Amino acid sequence: MKRFINIVLILTFAGLCACSKASSDLIVSIDGQENNITKTDYQKIEEMVNVDDEKDYDLLLEYLFYQYDVKVVEEMDILQGDTKTTFQWKDIADSTFWRNVSSLEVDDEEYLVDKIILRTGGDAKFEKHSITDIAALTSEALSIPFGEKESGFSIPSGSMEHVVWIFLDGFGYEGYQTAEEEGFIPNLSIIGELYPAYTIYPPKTSTSTAALLSGLDSRENGVWAPGIRDLTVPSIIDAVVDSGKHMTIVEGSSTPFNYPNAEIILSGDRNGDGSTDDNVFENAQKAIAEGIPDLIMIHFHGIDDAGHTYGPYSLEWNEKVSEVDRMVGQLIEQLPEKTLIVLFPDHGMHSIVGDSSLGTHGNLRLDDMGIYIILYQK
Ligand SMILES: [Zn+2]
Ligand SMILES: [Zn+2]
Numbered sequence: 001m002k003r004f005i006n007i008v009l010i011l012t013f014a015g016l017c018a019c020s021k022a023s024s025d026l027i028v029s030i031d032g033q034e035n036n037i038t039k040t041d042y043q044k045i046e047e048m049v050n051v052d053d054e055k056d057y058d059l060l061l062e063y064l065f066y067q068y069d070v071k072v073v074e075e076m077d078i079l080q081g082d083t084k085t086t087f088q089w090k091d092i093a094d095s096t097f098w099r100n101v102s103s104l105e106v107d108d109e110e111y112l113v114d115k116i117i118l119r120t121g122g123d124a125k126f127e128k129h130s131i132t133d134i135a136a137l138t139s140e141a142l143s144i145p146f147g148e149k150e151s152g153f154s155i156p157s158g159s160m161e162h163v164v165w166i167f168l169d170g171f172g173y174e175g176y177q178t179a180e181e182e183g184f185i186p187n188l189s190i191i192g193e194l195y196p197a198y199t200i201y202p203p204k205t206s207t208s209t210a211a212l213l214s215g216l217d218s219r220e221n222g223v224w225a226p227g228i229r230d231l232t233v234p235s236i237i238d239a240v241v242d243s244g245k246h247m248t249i250v251e252g253s254s255t256p257f258n259y260p261n262a263e264i265i266l267s268g269d270r271n272g273d274g275s276t277d278d279n280v281f282e283n284a285q286k287a288i289a290e291g292i293p294d295l296i297m298i299h300f301h302g303i304d305d306a307g308h309t310y311g312p313y314s315l316e317w318n319e320k321v322s323e324v325d326r327m328v329g330q331l332i333e334q335l336p337e338k339t340l341i342v343l344f345p346d347h348g349m350h351s352i353v354g355d356s357s358l359g360t361h362g363n364l365r366l367d368d369m370g371i372y373i374i375l376y377q378k
Helices: 002-024 039-049 062-067 089-095 133-142 173-182 205-214 236-242 277-289 302-310 315-334
Strands: 026-030 033-037 073-080 083-088 096-100 103-106 109-112 115-120 162-168 193-198 247-251 263-266 295-300 339-344 370-377
Touching: 026 062, 039 062, 039 096, 062 096, 073 089, 073 109, 083 089, 089 096, 089 103, 133 162, 133 205, 133 236, 133 339, 133 370, 162 315, 173 315, 173 370, 205 236, 236 247, 236 295, 247 277, 277 295, 277 315, 295 315, 302 315
Parallel strands: 026 115, 162 295, 162 339, 247 263, 247 295
Antiparallel strands: 026 033, 073 083, 073 115, 096 103, 103 109, 193 370, 339 370
16 A cells, blocks of 8 residues: 555656646747747757758757847846846857757856846838848749749839849948948949848858748748758749749859759859959859840859958958949949849848957848848839
8 A cells, every 4th residue: 555655656746747847948038028938849940950960050049039030139138046147149149059948058158047038129120121022023023923922112013124133242231331421332322222121040141042032031941051052942043944034143153052043154263363253243244245134143242251351341341342332333334224133132241359250140130130122223
């Protein structure tokens, strides 16, 4: 009989354990809105990021916040019992990892957390548009079927004969604003209408390009981590080609993403001046002169490269911005009538203190996530 009581006690105790397990969930409060994060939620997000069995990605905590559509984080409180620790997101964004449901690593320190309180930032003016609008806009302008989504821009359907994408790598909204104030972009600042927008998370070239081509957010298009180079959803390139039209992509020395079906012109740094932009410019001029394709993407990498190496707003960055501005001005002059010109960056950039690099991007902060779309109908 005593033995039976023991078993009952053990069972009761096990039952209690199962109950108290629920408290190992993580509560995330975003601007006062509480969300309960379970082990299953963690596993789902972890699997989406660690898609490559060969590599093991650290899971940045930002992936969790982006699930709730957070674009910019200002501050985070970590609650452990009665202890509260406050962090400025800019200081820790890149060194805050999600190790398990309620286990975090912040700046090499482990924390077992009861609750996270997040204060977001950004600006409502960025909410109206997204890098994911550009595919729909292009399909509308050329009157080709693509996806369900509307771009939110008012370009009459089929009103354009050509669409030109001028892809200004790493030249985000804040970079653009600063360059305009300093007078470095006399051409860009008078071309067409500028619409503030957000890019997707993580704000990196490959992931943003996937969103650009698919018209879908990184949470929807399967390209959620750097290192994935193929889309598993339809791309605007396929839609253009399926409509019997032609797309050309003028790239630097390599392609950051795979572009099946497009004609790719790799430019390289032929004159060895340390930049591919002048070569991209020449190849773009040539492609336009030889009979402009229905859709052409011209990818200037130099502002991003200068930003990484010398830092955004450095002398070298300023010079590169001015140079790209001149090239874009000349290209636009060369373009025929009935062309829709779409200028946009894939993401922005922020300064860092480093040995080999003074700029980077990839976090939920406004200088990385804030972009723009400039439209000009020629
Ligand atoms: Zn980029
Ligand atoms: Zn970059």
